Amino acid sequence: MSLERFLNQAVSSWMSAEGPNSDIVLSSRIRLARNFKDYKFPTVFTSEEGQKVIDAVYQSVSGHPFSSIGTLELLVMDDLQPLQKRVLVEKHLISPYLEKNAVLGACILSENEEVSIMVNEEDHIRIQCLFPGLQISEALKVANEIDDHIEKQVDYAYDEQIGYLTSCPTNVGTGMRASVMMHLPGLVLTHQLNRIIPAINQLGLVVRGIYGEGSEALGNIFQISNQITLGKSEEDIVEDLQGVVAQLISEERSAREALAKTSNIQLEDKVFRSYGVLSNCRVIESKEAASCLSDVRLGIDMGFIKNISKNILNELMILTQPGFLQQYAGGPLRPDERDIRRASLIRERLNMEH
Amino acid sequence: MKCQECHEREATLHFTQVNNGEKTVLHLCEKCAQEKGEAFIVNTGGFSINNLLAGLFNLQNNFQPAKQAQAPLYKEDSLRCDECSMTYEQFVKIGRFGCANCYETFKGQLNPIIRRLHSGNWAHNGKIPRRIGGSLHVRKNIENLKQTIQELISREEFEKAAEIRDQIRSLEKQLERSNEGGY
Numbered sequence: 001m002s003l004e005r006f007l008n009q010a011v012s013s014w015m016s017a018e019g020p021n022s023d024i025v026l027s028s029r030i031r032l033a034r035n036f037k038d039y040k041f042p043t044v045f046t047s048e049e050g051q052k053v054i055d056a057v058y059q060s061v062s063g064h065p066f067s068s069i070g071t072l073e074l075l076v077m078d079d080l081q082p083l084q085k086r087v088l089v090e091k092h093l094i095s096p097y098l099e100k101n102a103v104l105g106a107c108i109l110s111e112n113e114e115v116s117i118m119v120n121e122e123d124h125i126r127i128q129c130l131f132p133g134l135q136i137s138e139a140l141k142v143a144n145e146i147d148d149h150i151e152k153q154v155d156y157a158y159d160e161q162i163g164y165l166t167s168c169p170t171n172v173g174t175g176m177r178a179s180v181m182m183h184l185p186g187l188v189l190t191h192q193l194n195r196i197i198p199a200i201n202q203l204g205l206v207v208r209g210i211y212g213e214g215s216e217a218l219g220n221i222f223q224i225s226n227q228i229t230l231g232k233s234e235e236d237i238v239e240d241l242q243g244v245v246a247q248l249i250s251e252e253r254s255a256r257e258a259l260a261k262t263s264n265i266q267l268e269d270k271v272f273r274s275y276g277v278l279s280n281c282r283v284i285e286s287k288e289a290a291s292c293l294s295d296v297r298l299g300i301d302m303g304f305i306k307n308i309s310k311n312i313l314n315e316l317m318i319l320t321q322p323g324f325l326q327q328y329a330g331g332p333l334r335p336d337e338r339d340i341r342r343a344s345l346i347r348e349r350l351n352m353e354h
Numbered sequence: 355m356k357c358q359e360c361h362e363r364e365a366t367l368h369f370t371q372v373n374n375g376e377k378t379v380l381h382l383c384e385k386c387a388q389e390k391g392e393a394f395i396v397n398t399g400g401f402s403i404n405n406l407l408a409g410l411f412n413l414q415n416n417f418q419p420a421k422q423a424q425a426p427l428y429k430e431d432s433l434r435c436d437e438c439s440m441t442y443e444q445f446v447k448i449g450r451f452g453c454a455n456c457y458e459t460f461k462g463q464l465n466p467i468i469r470r471l472h473s474g475n476w477a478h479n480g481k482i483p484r485r486i487g488g489s490l491h492v493r494k495n496i497e498n499l500k501q502t503i504q505e506l507i508s509r510e511e512f513e514k515a516a517e518i519r520d521q522i523r524s525l526e527k528q529l530e531r532s533n534e535g536g537y
Contacts, residue, residue, distance in 0.1 A: 037454055039453075040438045040452055040453040041438075041451060041452055041453055041454075043448065043452060144481070147481075151485055151486070156486060157454030158482075158486060158487070159478075160478075160490060161476075161477055162457070162468065162476070162478050163481075164478075164481075164483075165451075165454045165457050167451055168449060168451075169464065169467060169468055169471060170471050172468065172472075173475075173478045173480065174478070176480070228471075228475065230471075230476070230477075230478060231474075231475025231476070231477065231478075231479055232480070233480040233481070234480045234481055236479075237480075
């Protein structure tokens, strides 16, 4: 398959489309956890119950009235190849838990891949909306619409005092996790982020790497999300997060301005060296690729590089993950083979720009 | 090490600048570094929680300080959920409940844990499901309106307060009717 065709099939809307503040904010995500009142939670349910949950959720959304979402497709985890599941994780459409541990797990996916409803993950239902740029409120609106629609047919586990009941008590209350993925090379280069992170934590927000809990911050990409789900309304949680993100955006912008003032030529040098590596490498590890991609993206944002599209970072960060490389190659690859594939995919992608 | 400029405060910022191949090293305190101006990338006053709070300023009024709750983590072997037969020990081990009923079963042990997980919060303040939430919506609405009435009275806006009172009455009637109808 040609790279161009592969890309057309592989790239979801949040990776290619531009959203508000998309020079710094890559994507915004809302996830709502919901459970059936009358079935045991996926940790202990019977397979009969698990199947009933899948059927009921799929049936409740299949005739949905929301034109913006498009048709929804049901993907049953047991029917997928390991590589296909891996790719869904790399695109942030399902969780690693659903990929590896879930019994009778499924995912209901929208055409543009902005909506993904995980079924029988830790909770019966996890509605996820993933939008490009800074659009947390927009994502919440769509998630709420889907939630209301499902609730017409499903009796949720809900308690007047503590809200939506979830399998893990860390999600009880709103059952909502709002998160924003940000590219913060300026704050990293000026060594400011290490001072900022503790302050963010104090506000009940968490900073993580690109693939969530415990993952490294590859390519200066950070995920910021709410830790607490009980006591504040959904709108308040979103506004708090938005406030911090706005602050981070302005800090990142001023760090970039300061860098341009104090070390413009060094920065330009760094950017073009990384560009050189990406366009000429024959073998490249994912860590180096991520850091070079971050430099190139910064170079595009700061006007050093003019002829490359902005979404190259979002796109290649995902496409150079192990699962994607193997899918593109059409079969399993050893780590050293992947590094060669990664290099050639990046070179080919950069060539498409000219 | 003392600051090179004021020779008083401790130097906390160390700059290395290379100009035309010549290296200069500066040791400054935050204050002098700020005064030295734009040549240095100095985050004015450091990045503190206050900087972040600035972003939230106009939004928050129900921010609750974390109350330190002591969790009585005593063993309760006999406690077992009727629905999914999970014991409290099992829950502690895997950190996840077996079913919605577990919340009721383990209520006694759970409250302090929930408070600790959610920085002192213990009550849901967000969305209410439309259908099964039924009368809950109306009751929350009444609560809010009662608060509004108190505010209006304290501002001596009695006409408006009377309007709200009528609204509350009709909502309460609605509630009675739905209760008679068996929810």
